[in-house]
Amino acid sequence: MSDGGPMKKLFAGNLFWNQTIEPFACFNPLQNDLETDVLIIGGGMSGNLCAHEIAGRNHSVVVCEKDQLAMGSSSASSGILQYLNDEMLYRLIESIGEKKAVLFYQMCLDSMKDLINLSRKMEQYGGLMPRKGVFFASAKEDVPELDKEYKALSDHYFPVSYLDHAELMQIYGIDRPAALETSMNAEVNPYQFLQTLMKLNVSLGVQYYEKTGIKKVKTDKDQIIATTKNGNRIQAKYVVFATGCSVIYPELKKKMKVVNTYTFASSVSKRPLWQDHVLFRETRPPYLFFRMTEDNRVIAGETDKKADSPEKKKGAIDKRNREILERVQSLMPNLDVKVEYSWNTLSADSKDHIPFIGPSKKDPRRIYLIGVGGNGLVHSMAGASIIADYIDGIKNPYAGVVKAKRK
Numbered sequence: 001m002s003d004g005g006p007m008k009k010l011f012a013g014n015l016f017w018n019q020t021i022e023p024f025a026c027f028n029p030l031q032n033d034l035e036t037d038v039l040i041i042g043g044g045m046s047g048n049l050c051a052h053e054i055a056g057r058n059h060s061v062v063v064c065e066k067d068q069l070a071m072g073s074s075s076a077s078s079g080i081l082q083y084l085n086d087e088m089l090y091r092l093i094e095s096i097g098e099k100k101a102v103l104f105y106q107m108c109l110d111s112m113k114d115l116i117n118l119s120r121k122m123e124q125y126g127g128l129m130p131r132k133g134v135f136f137a138s139a140k141e142d143v144p145e146l147d148k149e150y151k152a153l154s155d156h157y158f159p160v161s162y163l164d165h166a167e168l169m170q171i172y173g174i175d176r177p178a179a180l181e182t183s184m185n186a187e188v189n190p191y192q193f194l195q196t197l198m199k200l201n202v203s204l205g206v207q208y209y210e211k212t213g214i215k216k217v218k219t220d221k222d223q224i225i226a227t228t229k230n231g232n233r234i235q236a237k238y239v240v241f242a243t244g245c246s247v248i249y250p251e252l253k254k255k256m257k258v259v260n261t262y263t264f265a266s267s268v269s270k271r272p273l274w275q276d277h278v279l280f281r282e283t284r285p286p287y288l289f290f291r292m293t294e295d296n297r298v299i300a301g302e303t304d305k306k307a308d309s310p311e312k313k314k315g316a317i318d319k320r321n322r323e324i325l326e327r328v329q330s331l332m333p334n335l336d337v338k339v340e341y342s343w344n345t346l347s348a349d350s351k352d353h354i355p356f357i358g359p360s361k362k363d364p365r366r367i368y369l370i371g372v373g374g375n376g377l378v379h380s381m382a383g384a385s386i387i388a389d390y391i392d393g394i395k396n397p398y399a400g401v402v403k404a405k406r407k
Contacts, residue, residue, distance in 0.1 A: 009309060009310065009346075010072050010073045010076070010244065010245070010246055010310070010345055010346050011072075011073060011076040011310055011343055011344065011345035011346070012310040012311060012312045012317065012343065012344060012345075013310075013314070013317045013341075013342050013343030013344055014341050014342055014343055015075065015076055015341065015343050016265035016299075016340075016341035016343075017075050017076075017079070017189055017190055017191035017192070018070075018071065018075055018191050019341070020189055020191065020192060021189075021191065021192050021195060023069075023070070023195055024195045024196070024198060024199045025198070025199075025202075026210065027069065027208040027209055027210045028209065028210070029209055029210060029211040029212045029230065030064065030209040030212045030228055030230070030232050030234070031230070031232065032232060033232055033233045033234070033235075034062065034207075034232075034234055034235070035234075035235045035236070036060045036061065036062040036207070036234065036235070036236050037054075037059040037060045037061065037236065037237050037238070037391075038054050038059055038060070038061045038062070038236060038237065038238045038239070038240060038391065039061075039062050039064065039224065039226055039234050039236040039238070039239045039240070040054075040061060040062070040063045040064070040239075040240045040242055041064055041214050041217075041226075041239065041240065041241055041242060041243055042063075042064075042065065042072075042240075042241070042242035042243040042244065042246075043063050043064070043065030043069035043070065043072075043208065043210070044070065044072045044073065044074035044075075044194070044242065044244060045074035045190065045193075045194060045376060045377050045380050046074075046242035046244070046369045046372060046376070046380040046383060046384075047063055047065075047240070047242035047369075048063070048070075048194055048197050048198060048201065049197070049377075049380045049381055049383070049384040050240050050242055050369060050380075050383065050384045050387055050388070051063050051201050051206045052118070052197060052200065052201050052204065052206075052384065053384035053385055053387070053388040054384075054387070054388045054391065055201060055204040055205055055206050056204055056388075057388055057391075057392060059391065060205065060207075061201075061205070061206045061207070062206075062207045062208075062209070062234060062236070063201075063206060063207070063208050063209070064209050064212040064213075064214055064226075064228070064234070065208070065209070065210050065211075065212065066211070066212065066213035066214070066246075067210070067211065068210055068211075069194075069198065069208060069210055070191060070194035070195060070198065072244060072246065073244055073245070073345045073346060073347050073376075074190055074194060074244075074376070074377075075190050075191040075194065076263065076343055076345035077190050077263070077345070077376065077377070078263055078289060078290075078291065078299050078300070078301050079187055079188045079189060079190050079291070079299065080185075080187060080279050080281070080289055080291050080299075081112065081115065081128075081185060081186040081187065081188055081375075081377055081378055082112075082133050082182065082185045082279065082281070082375065082378070083105065083108040083109040083111075083112045083158070083182070083184055083185070083378065084108075084133065084135060084180075084182060084281075084375075085104075085105070085108060085353060085373075085374075085375050086349070086353045086373055086374045086375065087352070087353035087354075088145070088148075088149045088152070089101060089102070089105050089149060089152040089153055089156070089158075090148045090149050090151070090152035092104065092105075092353075093152060095352065096352070096354075100400075100401050102156050103397070103398060103401050104354060104398070104401045104402070105153075105156070105158060106398075107382050107398040107401065107402070108375065108378050108379070108382065109158065109159075109184060110382070111378045111379070111381040111382040112184045112185065112186065112378060112381075113184065114381050114382075114385070115128065115186065115377065115378065115381050116128070116130055116186060118197075118381075119186075119188075119193070121200065122193075122196040122197070122200060123196055123199075124192070124196075126188070126189075126192060126193040126196040126197065127188055127189030127190075127191075127192030127193050127196070128186050128187070128188040128189075128193055129186060129187055129188075129277070130183075130184070130185070130186050131185050131186055131187050131276070131277050131278060131279050131291075132181060132182065132183060132185065132276060132278045132279070133181070133182045133183075133185035133278065133279045133280075133281070134163070134168075134172060134174070134179050134180070134181055134182075134278055134279070134280050134281075135149075135179060135180045135181075135182065135281050135282075135283065136168065136174055136176040136178070136179035136180075136280065136281075136282055136283070137176055137177050137178045137179065137282070137283050138176070138282045138283050138284035138287075139176075139177070139284065140177050142177075142283045142284055143177050143178050145283060146178055146179070146180060146283060147178075149180065150162050150180055153180070158182075159182055159183045159184050160180050160181070160182050161180070161181045161182075162178070162179075162180060162181075163178060163179045163180070163181055164177075164178055165177050165178060172274065172275075172278065173274070173332065174280070174331055174332075175331070176282075176331075185279055187277060187279060187291050188377070189293075190377070212228050212229075212230075213228065213229040214226050214227070214228055214229070214234075215227050215228060215229045217239055217366070219363055219365070220235075222237075223235050223236065223237065224236045224237070224238065224239045224365050224366070226239060237365065238365050238366075238367060238391055239365065239366055239367065240367045240368075240369060240387060241366065241367065241368050241369065241370060242369045242370075242380075243370070244347070244348050244370070244372070245258045245346050245347060245348030249368070249370070251360060251361060251362065251404070252356055252368065252370060252371065252404065255350055255351055255356070255371070256348055256349070256350055256351070256356075256370070256371050257306055257348075257349055257350075257351060258306060258307060258308070258346050258347070258348055258349075259303055259304065259305065259306055259307060259346070259347060259349060260303075260304045260305065260306075260307035260310055260311065260344055260345070260346055261301055261302070261303045261304060261344060261345055261346075261347060261374075262301055262302055262304060262311075262317065262320045262321055262324060262343075262344045263299070263300070263301035263321070263343055263344070263345070264298075264299070264300060264301065264321035264324065264325065264339045264340075264341060264342045264343070265293070265297050265298070265299050265339075265340055265341040266297045266298040266299075266300075266325065266335075266337035266338060266339060266340055267297070267337050267338050267339075267340045268295055268296050268297055268337075269296045269297070269298070269335065269336060269337050270336060271334065271336060272296070273292045273296055273298065273332075273335065274292065274332065277291070277292055278291075279291045280331075285303065286302050286303045286304060286305075287302070287303065288300070288301075288302050288324065288327050288328070289301055289302070290328050297337070297340075298325070298328060298335065298337055300324055300325065300327075300328050301321075301324060302324050302327075303374065304320075304344075307346060309346070310344045310345060310346055311344050314342075317342050317343065317344055318339065318342045320344070321339050321342040322339055325337070325338070325339055347372075347373070347374070347376065348370060348371045348372065348373075349371055349372075349373040349374070350371040350373065353373055354401065354402055355369070355370065355371050355372045355373065355379040355382075355383065355402050356368045356369075356370045356371045356402065356403075356404040357369055357379075357382070357383040357386050357387065357399070357402040357403070357404065358386065358387075358390065358399060358402065358403040358404045358405065359390065359404065359405070360404060360405075361404075361405050367387055367390065367404075368404040369383040369384075369387060370404070379402075382398060382402070383402070386398060386399050386402065
């Protein structure tokens, strides 16, 4: 796009989730001019959740995806959904103040509830199931930090309980000094969720166009005019930029960072993995996270450093993911699995770990849903409601915390 940076390749390697189900439909490129209330650029999780919320309020919606729908970084995720964030609540309180920090965490908790409710409208729940989460201290030195986080969460009535070393060992067999156990989390097959959501959106009248890159977006009187790479024009009242980190916008560039995450899906285990499909994450960055699938595979990963592009060498990707598996096995020595699917993906995050949701400083009809971080699907769900409220002229209680125009 003319007002953004270069397009990025978002992932490399052998993805797992798109092997689990067939896509529900393929969509043609746009081949004519058209008009719509809202144009959404980007066909991943953010774009599709926005489309669902906005179309559900009787607005016409067009979604344009430059490549293949549901095949960007959204489908390369681990599928771990939590109201806890990359930035702990107590730290967020120190950096942005108690009121805003607690409001942000409440937004994420509400979004988890909304995601679970949305999944209940879908076939097979869209591959989403509520789960417990365990956030464990990586080492003894991290326990004071975990204690501060427990106090911040419990003081503000978030669903959390504390596990000491003995309880963590007895319940989960994890030999770490302490952990926080939370409810209102979920696991999801992100590709299944997206495919089922698109099917639901089509029934609401959403129009999808694949292989339809947007070359230019400009203002024309009281309308937005978007021009595709093939020269077709889309006239809209609003445009939502839900492009993740595939496009870097000048307005947000200095406030964002792009990081690389390695993830794998293991072979199917012959033995039971662990109880209750609990989701695990550690405190110390680059933090380890892992979960299991319905067919007894381990999904695990680790966020790496800032990167301009994903690692493309298969040998390097596989080596890094084997190292991550070894870390998981050091916590759970009975896991008898190997890395079967191995990939790495770029994801955008803001420097304060809060997404950019809301209108541009340049034009109130240009709306961002960008920089959603490691908790992307949860932030996207919140963004869908915030943006739909903005279009409808409704004041959303969370809009001020995540506004794109913040310093």
